[in-house]
Amino acid sequence: MTTTNTRDLLKEVKDIVTQCDRCGTCLTVCPLFGVKDVEAASARGKNNIARAVVEGGFKPDAGVLEAMNFCLLCRTCIDNCPSKVKTDEAMIALRQYISDRQGGPGVKYRALGVMMKKRNLVKFSAGALKVVRKLGLGGLVPFGMAPAPFTREQYLSRFAGPAALAGEPPAARGAVVENAKVAYFQGCGMRMMFPEAVADTLAVLGTVSTPRQVDNVCCGLPHLAHGLREDFLALAKENISLFAADDIVVSDCASCAGTLKHFGAYLADDPEWQEAAKAFSAKVMSLSEYLVKAGYKPRQRSSAKMTFHEPCHLGRGQGIKKEPRQLLGAAGDFVEMAGADTCCGGAGSFHTDYPEIAAAILDKKRANIEKSGADIVVSECPVCLVQMNKAALKSGGRFKVMHISQVL
């Protein structure tokens, strides 16, 4: 998986997609097929287009690339597939193969890739978005990328619970953090769009450890997903070096944490990096995973009725399902909504590439949030939060949206 050698990529695709026996189970769960019921939109459809490419039935051209891009990488199909066909990996590999052949992934993804590769550009965007939000101009930024924040202060004043005003001291340190050096991995999405939540994450982490703040680079998922594997690997190596001295790396972005956990696999064939990558991935935790392991107790219990939107990269991606719910149960009146683990349609830049499809998927999510009667929908991924904010807006403010660190 470490090389962009095109033949290896095709073999990678082939090994995955030939496992599909076209039973059609995925058609019943694929969120995209749920809103666009054309075979090519489904996991089965795309896996078999990919197989036809491998076997010479289709030229690996821009049309096929577009078909492969039409995937949320949400892994719902894999969860349900009797043969566990790894559709997301097949899509990523074939995107890479076609990108390599045509000299790049196309202007849009290349521009995004360049931006996300540079710390300074990410920081500049974060600053610009902050100014935009301060001026109350968030609505002018397309795709809801500058959501109006609902801050922790507002949350506490509205849903003041018994402990909220008492200023209860932070809980004692949990076992996992005894003497462990904890570092915070700040994702680009969190940095750019949810600086208030980042501050709350650091505050929460600060109660159970002394998190080291690192000037990390992008996790590389946007690059990996869209045909820029070399960039992804370069970013991975830089991040591995940056966190070499830490014992635990915590991210409050599910996609970042999920990606970081895969560095070991993606660099497994690289003799120079394999060990460091494996060691790095082993110390990555998502925020809720870490907090539960550290025995964290929420700073207050509020009266808010809260539900959890489970990010694909948290639940299916990392198997972290119980932890956020456990934390929310301690922080307020937690209620499980129907379809909590269904993709919200955000999926990295998918919601900007296919806004209407993403909106149709989100409408189902919004209906489930409304049905749950929750005051607040909580999540642990910035792109999900962007989507949730759009849903909140459309629901006419029937619920608020918060990052998990803001309610704990």
Added chain:
Amino acid sequence: MINEAIREKLRAAVGAENVLDKDLDRFGYSYDSSFIPLLPANNPDIVVRPSTTAEVSAVLAIANEHGIPVTARGAASGRTGGSIPVRGGISLSLDRMTKIIELDERNMMVTVEPGVRTIDLYNHCAAKGLFYPPDPASWKMSTIGGNVAENAGGMRAVKYGVTSNYVMGLEVVLADGRVITTGGKAIKNVTGYNMTSLFTGSEGTLGIITKVLLRLIPMPKVRNTLQLMFPSLDDACATIHGMLQAGVVPASAELMDKMSIQAVARHRKLDLDQAIEACVIIEIDGEDEAALVKQASMIEQIARGFGVSEVRIAASPKEAEDIWAIRRGLSSAVGALAPTRLGEDISVPRDAFPEVVRRIKKIAEKYNLPIAVYGHAGDGNLHPSVLCDLDNPEEAERVHKAVDEIFAAALAVGGTLSGEHGIGMTKRRYIADALGEDGVAALKAVKQALDPKGILNPDKIW
């Protein structure tokens, strides 16, 4: 073959947004869940997606006028190529006809459109305490139209029968676009030929089913699941026969051979005693818990008499579901063992089950091919799966000979070519062996009468 003027007519018939003709889109309607190679692709020239009977009728009138092949398709979860548009033309995708038109509780019947998924139909009826028993393994994705067209079976056939046992009537669009209805809600009905039965299992070759009237039965009040492990496959079969003869009719009795169990073990981290040669999963149902306990203890007693090595009686619905998940995931788990899996579907008299399994194992040895066997031992329907690599020409040759002999073995013990998957494309060449030349000629005469231009699902069955 379909010129622009005809395309325009089709668009007018169903709405332009319900017609697909780009290459990547057409390819998606070229395959099903059979082992027919993906390439060269059997692309339809056009995919047409009607929403009403009137639209289906309009499409067929156009197709018949111009002699365009029409292949009906639901979820394409079939295993014999039934929905593959092998001669191009129109893929008539019925998956948008998803209305449950009426649940008639007093007559205990339900009327549905063909695109309704089997599981949705089941759940809809179950909510009212009514039971639609047929449960093909693909019931989560398969559509009822496809179930009727293939006369799908399932695991509950031993007690409750197959799809055709529940079809009371149909609305069918004939090849030229005329619409007929067959059967009805009257239980006794000998008015004219039994056209309902004729269309059921006709694999889309005689007409397009646009409505299905199904009878329902009261939902069994309680169910439970047992898992039995045997050191001998013969004894596993003998246990099932013993149960049936003793009057304990299980809702289903599924048998898996050693290779099948091992395939599932790979997926599910099942601890497997190497001495186990067969696993039987049994569902029992009844009026109350006492009835279940009685059935379970009778089954256990019979199984002990045949040397069962492990009896597991589910203690909770979750455990029952866990046991069934093993069976439901089996087909794909076996498929994952080799580059190609030729999963067959033969059906034999119940008492010939052990004999045909023995013959299949001999065939496996003769051609040096792993063949996993599992199936519905309660009703004699089994699925031998030849695990192979068809990209290897020498192996492919052996595989084809082995499959020929498997069908010959089924016929030799008084069985038939298909229990529940249909003939489709994959078993065409054996049909005369099963029915005889005159038998096939009779099928063709029926076909000629109903579809004189031969537009409906051509090159299937024979």
